[in-house]
Each structure stands twice: as C-alpha cells, then as structure tokens.
Amino acid sequence: MSETYYVTTPIYYVNDVPHIGHSYTTIAADVLARFFRAAGRDVRFLTGTDEHGVKIYKAAQERNMGPDELGDQVVVHFQQLWDDLNISHDDFIRTTEDRHEKRVQKLVQTLLDADEIYKGQYEGWYDEGQEEYVTETTAKANNYNSAINGKPLVRYSEANWFFRLGKWAPKLIEHIEAKADFIQPAARRSEVLSKLKQGVDDLCISRNKTKLPWGVEMPNDPNYVVYVWIDALSNYLNALGLPEIGDEFDGKFAKYWPATVHLIGKDILWFHAVYWPCILLAAGYDLPMCVYAHGWWTSEGKKMSKSLGNFISREEIAEICGDYHRDVYRYYLLRAVNFGGDGDFSREMFKQTYNADLANGVGNLLSRTINMIGRYFDGEVPQPAADVEETAAVTGAAEALRTEAERHLESCSFGRYIDSVLTLVDAANGYIEVTEPFKLAKDDSQRDRLSTIMNACGEACRLILTYLAPVMPEKAAEGLAAMGVDADETTPLAERGQWGRIAAGTTVTKIDPLFPRKQ
Ligand code: ME8
Numbered sequence: 241m242s243e244t245y246y247v248t249t250p251i252y253y254v255n256d257v258p259h260i261g262h263s264y265t266t267i268a269a270d271v272l273a274r275f276f277r278a279a280g281r282d283v284r285f286l287t288g289t290d291e292h293g294v295k296i297y298k299a300a301q302e303r304n305m306g307p308d309e310l311g312d313q314v315v316v317h318f319q320q321l322w323d324d325l326n327i328s329h330d331d332f333i334r335t336t337e338d339r340h341e342k343r344v345q346k347l348v349q350t351l352l353d354a355d356e357i358y359k360g361q362y363e364g365w366y367d368e369g370q371e372e373y374v375t376e377t378t379a380k381a382n383n384y385n386s387a388i389n390g391k392p393l394v395r396y397s398e399a400n401w402f403f404r405l406g407k408w409a410p411k412l413i414e415h416i417e418a419k420a421d422f423i424q425p426a427a428r429r430s431e432v433l434s435k436l437k438q439g440v441d442d443l444c445i446s447r448n449k450t451k452l453p454w455g456v457e458m459p460n461d462p463n464y465v466v467y468v469w470i471d472a473l474s475n476y477l478n479a480l481g482l483p484e485i486g487d488e489f490d491g492k493f494a495k496y497w498p499a500t501v502h503l504i505g506k507d508i509l510w511f512h513a514v515y516w517p518c519i520l521l522a523a524g525y526d527l528p529m530c531v532y533a534h535g536w537w538t539s540e541g542k543k544m545s546k547s548l549g550n551f552i553s554r555e556e557i558a559e560i561c562g563d564y565h566r567d568v569y570r571y572y573l574l575r576a577v578n579f580g581g582d583g584d585f586s587r588e589m590f591k592q593t594y595n596a597d598l599a600n601g602v603g604n605l606l607s608r609t610i611n612m613i614g615r616y617f618d619g620e621v622p623q624p625a626a627d628v629e630e631t632a633a634v635t636g637a638a639e640a641l642r643t644e645a646e647r648h649l650e651s652c653s654f655g656r657y658i659d660s661v662l663t664l665v666d667a668a669n670g671y672i673e674v675t676e677p678f679k680l681a682k683d684d685s686q687r688d689r690l691s692t693i694m695n696a697c698g699e700a701c702r703l704i705l706t707y708l709a710p711v712m713p714e715k716a717a718e719g720l721a722a723m724g725v726d727a728d729e730t731t732p733l734a735e736r737g738q739w740g741r742i743a744a745g746t747t748v749t750k751i752d753p754l755f756p757r758k759q
Contacts, residue, residue, distance in 0.1 A: 245281040246496040247272045250504050251288040251333065251475050254314035255299035258321050259544065260552035260573075260585060261505065261537050267570045268534065268579065268654060269503050270327045274710035275649050280732035284496040286479050287322065288333035289315050292455040293468030294371050294447075307454045311336055321554050325566055326713060333479045335456075335471055339489045343478040344471050345459040346485050347523060348445070351403065352460055356522040362400045362444050365393040371468055373444050401446035401458060403470075408518035409440050415517070415527060423513050424532045424652065425580035428506065432513045443515060445470045473516045476502065477525065499528040501652065509533040532652045535582035552585055560590070567712035568594055568755070574654040574711060591758050601665045602704060603755035606719055608672060609697040610748045616681045616690060621724070623744035624695045626688035630675050631696050635739050637667035638703050642737035645707055654711075661707050668700035698723065699742045706736055715754055722751045 249269045252262050266287055273285035290296075291311040300310040315334060322329065333340055351357045365379040366372070369389045373396070384393050413436055416422055416429065423429035446464040447455065455465030480496050481489040504512050512531045520527055539550040561569050572590050575597065577583030613621060641660045648657040677693050680686040702725050709716035709727065717727035724746040729736060 242280050242282045244496050244500070245272075245276040245283045246480075246499045246501075247276075247283070247285050248476050248499055248502050249287040250508060251290040251335065251472055252318060253290050253293075253295055254311045254318075255295045257314060257317045258554055260539070260557065261544075262318070263321060263325060263557060263569075264537060264573050265503050265505060265534065266322060266327055266329075267325060267573055268652070270325075270329070271570070271574065271654065271710045272501070272503075272649060272652070273328055273330075274713065275645075275733075278710065278733045278736075279646060280734075282495075284331070284480075284493060285329045286331045286333065286476065287327070287329045288331075288475060288479070289318055289335065290468070290472045290475075291315075291334055291336045292465070292471055294368055294452055295468075297452060297454040308336060317554060321557070324554075324558060324561065325570065331479050333475050335475060339481075339487065340475060340478045341456045342485050342487070343483055344456045344466055344474050346483045347474050347477070347519075348466055348470070349459045350483065350523050351519070354522065356404050356407075357401055357445065358404070359399060360402045360442070360444075361398070362402075363397045364395075366396045367391075367393055375441065398448055400444045400448070401461070401464060402442040403445045403519065404522070405440050405443040405515070405518050407442075408521050409436055409514075411521055412514065412517050413437065416513075421530055421651075422527070423509075424530055427580070428509055428513075428533045432509065435510070436514060440514070443467075469511050469515060470519065473511060473519065476516075476528070477520075482525075483523075498526040501530045501532055502528050503652070504531065504533050506533040506535060532579075534579050534652075535577065537583050537585055539585045541584055541586070564590075564594060564758075565715060567715040568598065571598070571658070571708075571711050575658050577655070579652050579654050594755065595757055597662060597665075598755035599753070599757040601662060601669070602708070602719075603753050605665055605669050605672075605697070605704070606701050606722070606754055608669075609694070609701050610722060610750055612677055612681075613694050613698060613748050614750055616677070617694060619748050621698045621742055621744055621746040621748065622691035622695050624692040626692050628675065628689055628692045628696075630671055631692060634664070634667045634671050634696050634700055637664040638700065638737075638739050640664075641703065641707060642734070642739075645733075645737070657707075658711065661704055664700055664704055668697055668704075671700075672697065695742070695744070698746070698748070699739060702742050703737065703739070706733070718751070719754050722749050722754075724748055 247269050249265045273283050277283045296307050300307040365374040367374050367386045369386050369391055374393055379393050416433055423432055445467045446458050447467055449463055449465060452465060456471050458464040458466055476499055480494055481492040482494055484490040502512055517527045539552050542548055542550055544551050572593055641664050644660050645657060675693050677690055680690040701723050705716045705719040720727040
C-alpha cells in the first residue's frame with residue numbers, strides 16, 4: 241500500500257459567493273493532490289462548505305430566506321467554480337449533511353463523557369462578525385470594537401458549555417515545540433506559540449438557541465447549538481467517516497487520518513492551530529501533520545471590495561480564464577507570490593508573467609523544439625549521437641527539478657517548485673541559443689551533434705510539461721500529446737522524471753502556440 245496523503249481546504253462560508261481568495265487555497269490544494277497522486281501516494285482531497293452559525297443565519301435573514309435555502313443556493317457557486325477551475329477533490333462536505341451533523345454530536349458527546357466539556361457561565365464580550373468571545377484585554381485594546389471588522393463588540397452573559405482548552409494548552413505547546421513543521425510558515429508558528437504562552441481560557445463551545453437557532457444541537461442539551469467553529473473543524477474527521485456512528489460512512493476512509501496538511505488562510509490560523517489540535521488531543525485522535533496558513537490577496541493594490549470595483553468574483557475569474565486559460569489562472573496565483581506571504585492581483589502583472597514565463601518561456605521552447613525536430617528529423621525525436629558539452633547545463637537543471645520537486649511541494653513551496661521548472665526552461669532555451677542547431681542543420685558533418693541537441697530539447701520539453709501538469713493539467717497534456725508522450729502515463733513521477741526516457745523515433749506534431757503572446 242502506498243503512503244496516504246490527505247489534503248484539506250477550509251470549508252467556506254455560504255453567506256456569500258466565492259472569490260479569488262477561496263480559489264487560491266483550493267487551487268493550491270489541487271496542485272498538491274495532483275502532484276502526490278502522480279508521485280504514487282494514496283491521496284484524499286477534501287473541500288466543502290460551512291453552513292451553520294451567525295454569519296449564515298444573518299445573511300439569510302437579510303435576504304428573507306431560510307439559512308438552509310441560502311446554503312443550497314450558494315453551495316452551487318462553489319461547486320461550479322471548482323468545476324470551472326478543474327479541481328480534482330475526492331469529496332465535498334456540507335456541514336448541513338446528516339453524516340456531518342451526527343458526527344459532530346458524537347464528537348461532542350465523547351468530550352462530554354470524558355469530562356472535557358462542562359457547564360459554566362459566560363460573561364463578557366462577543367465579536368458577532370467572527371463569532372468569537374473576546375477577552376477583556378483584547379476588547380479594551382481595540383476600544384471594544386472588533387479587531388477584524390471594527391464593529392462594536394456585544395456584551396453577553398449566559399450559561400454555556402465549555403471545553404477545557406486551558407488544560408490542553410501545555411501539551412499543545414510541547415507538540416508545537418517538538419514539531420517544527422506542524423505550523424507553517426515558521427513566522428506563523430512563532431506567533432501562535434507566543435500567544436499560547438500568554439495563557440488561554442477555556443473555550444465556550446455552545447450557543448443558546450434563543451440567540452442562534454441555526455446549528456447542530458448539543459447532544460446533551462436541546463437549548464443549545466454547537467459553536468460553529470467546533471462544528472466546522474470536525475468536518476476534516478467527519479468526511480472520513482470518523483467518529484464511527486453506525487452508518488454507511490463509518491470509518492470508510494479512516495486510513496487517511498491524520499491529515500497530511502490542512503491548507504488555510506492566515507485569518508483562521510488560531511482555530512486550526514489551537515482549538516482543533518486541543519479537541520483532537522482531548523478526544524484521543526492524532527494531530528494533523530501540518531497546518532499551513534497562506535497569505536492574503538488584495539486586488540490592484542487594495543483590499544478587495546465590491547464597492548471599489550476591484551472584487552475578483554467568480555464572473556471575473558471566468559473572464560480571465562476565458563481570455564487566457566483556466567490553467568494560466570491556476571499558474572499565476574501560485575507563481576505570483578510566495579505562498580506564505582500576501583499577494584496583490586493585478587491584470588498587468590498577470591499579462592507580464594504570462595508573456596515572460598509561458599509565451600516566451602515554455603511555449604517558445606516547445607514550438608522551437610517541435611519545429612526543428614519536424615524540419616531536421618522528419619518529426620521524429622532523434623537518438624543522441626555525440627557528446628555535446630553544453631547539454632550538461634540542461635541535464636543538471638532537469639536533475640535538480642527531479643530531486644527538488646517533491647521536497648518543494650512537501651513544504652508547500654509552490655513558488656520554488658515553479659522556479660525549478662522555469663530554471664529548466666531557461667536552461668533549454670539558453671542551450672538552443674548557444675548551440676545554434678539551426679546553423680548545425682546546414683552542415684551534414686554536424687548531424688550527430690544536432691541529434692543530441694534535438695533529443696535533449698525534446699526531453700527537456702517532456703520533463704517541463706510533466707512537472708507543470710499538476711499546476712496546468714490541460715495545457716501540459718496538450719503539450720505532451722504534441723511531443724508524442726502519453727500524459728496519462730501512470731508510472732510514478734520519480735521514474736517519469738528521469739532524464740533520457742523519451743524514446744528515439746517518438747513522433748512530434750506541430751500545434752498552434754500553447755501560450756500565444758498577449759499584447
Ligand atoms: O473562515 N486571500 O470561511 P471563509 C487569500 N468557514 N485567501 C482568502 C481570502 C483572501 N483575500 N479570502 C478568503 C471560514 N480566503 C470558515 C472556515 S474551516 C474549518 C472553516 C480563503 O469562507 C482562505 O483560505 O471565510 C481563508 O482562510 C478562507 O478563504 C476563509 O473562508
């Protein structure tokens with residue numbers, strides 16, 4: 241059995257339609273899923289929607305509809321966007337599904353049975369936008385307004401159910417200190433650690449139905465629903481059929497736990513790096529191997545907002561994909577910024593990156609290679625026939641790509657991964673410049689040298705497209721087909737990544753430019 245690889249995205253709120261930010265996390269997860277499938281791992285990729293809680297309840301009220309109706313309406317936008325972006329998730333979970341709700345109750349019941357949850361009195365501030373109780377210190381520091389949306393905090397006083405978060409914090413600190421990779425990037429890990437060391441209160445995990453009737457009912461108390469974050473976080477376990485409750489989903493995919501990586505944005509790191517692991521510890525589950533919090537997208541230099549007109553909505557994404565290709569959109573998001581850092585979406589930068597990397601880089605290399613093999617070797621990849629010293633630069637870049645690719649994606653370094661591919665593109669284009677096959681072709685005595693060079697160019701194209709495939713599945717398949725290579729080959733990537741696999745005699749076919757230059 242191959243090693244399992246379980247990647248998740250946040251489950252997105254259905255209070256509003258998806259935008260570029262949601263697509264970013266989901267595309268990143270898709271690239272990981274596609275890469276590790278190609279590498280031969282047993283992959284499970286989960287995404288979904290978060291449909292309970294105050295946010296959805298209020299959004300539905302504003303639209304004069306039921307929260308369930310709103311969920312049914314908005315979920316379609318997410319599902320459609322994932323189709324449009326060629327996302328290859330294995331499961332899509334909605335928190336309103338029976339399989340989920342019952343398991344939330346089961347998890348809470350387990351915690352109740354273990355005395356990890358108790359009844360107490362909550363007295364204090366509440367951030368309604370974030371659905372979070374706020375400590376006096378934090379409330380005061382922000383003038384009793386939300387630190388996130390600036391709206392006034394609301395005073396709450398009520399009996400509630402509490403999870404013994406404080407009890408588990410020392411164990412969590414120990415875990416974070418022992419496992420450097422648990423929270424990534426490193427700067428976020430330090431943030432979480434120092435905040436944790438200031439001490440944490442127990443976590444209020446229920447909401448009184450008189451204030452919020454929309455959620456999963458507490459299994460022991462019909463007056464309350466489970467706090468939306470406890471409900472939502474447990475989706476990662478529930479979708480695998482855990483905990484078992486005696487239905488057809490039971491433990492079906494239990495082998496995928498613990499998750500290899502929870503991909504999230506930095507906005508929800510605390511929930512994933514503190515609440516979720518402590519709950520898992522208390523319930524006796526292993527902790528996920530990694531929580532990776534990526535940065536934040538702005539648009540044209542500003543925070544995205546519908547009123548500023550810089551909101552990259554689903555329609556906008558569709559337009560960009562129509563102008564370029566959905567693969568180019570996927571590529572740009574991962575190429576434009578370092579995954580842990582913030583990024584700004586600009587149409588101008590999009591075009592520049594496209595022209596530089598894809599039209600002039602990958603696309604140009606592919607058409608030159610196919611044209612020259614066509615002209616000089618009747619469209620058949622030649623056998624290398626002479627030692628050409630300059631080839632070492634290309635084989636060196638190819639070997640670096642093969643050995644580094646997996647490591648880069650193990651650490652979610654999408655930018656570095658793409659850089660390794662582009663280094664090979666540059667090496668191969670540079671190789672053509674210095675060896676000048678178009679001149680050698682005029683001299684019969686140089687035929688052996690020309691054979692080696694064109695074989696190497698063909699091989700470089702094959703490798704470049706093979707490694708671009710997780711990011712740009714369709715474009716890579718198109719390019720590989722033109723190179724006479726089977727894009728669906730199931731040989732593990734480590735083998736396909738070896739230099740020298742392109743068979744002499746493979747027929748290449750002229751195609752329209754893979755990435756036509758944009759003016
Ligand atoms: O927080 N830049 O859902 P949500 C980058 N339901 N990423 C962005 C982004 C931006 N401008 N805007 C959104 C929730 N995201 C909860 C999650 S998980 C158990 C529950 C992405 O719809 C990013 O992944 O508000 C962020 O963490 C997520 O969308 C928040 O989605």
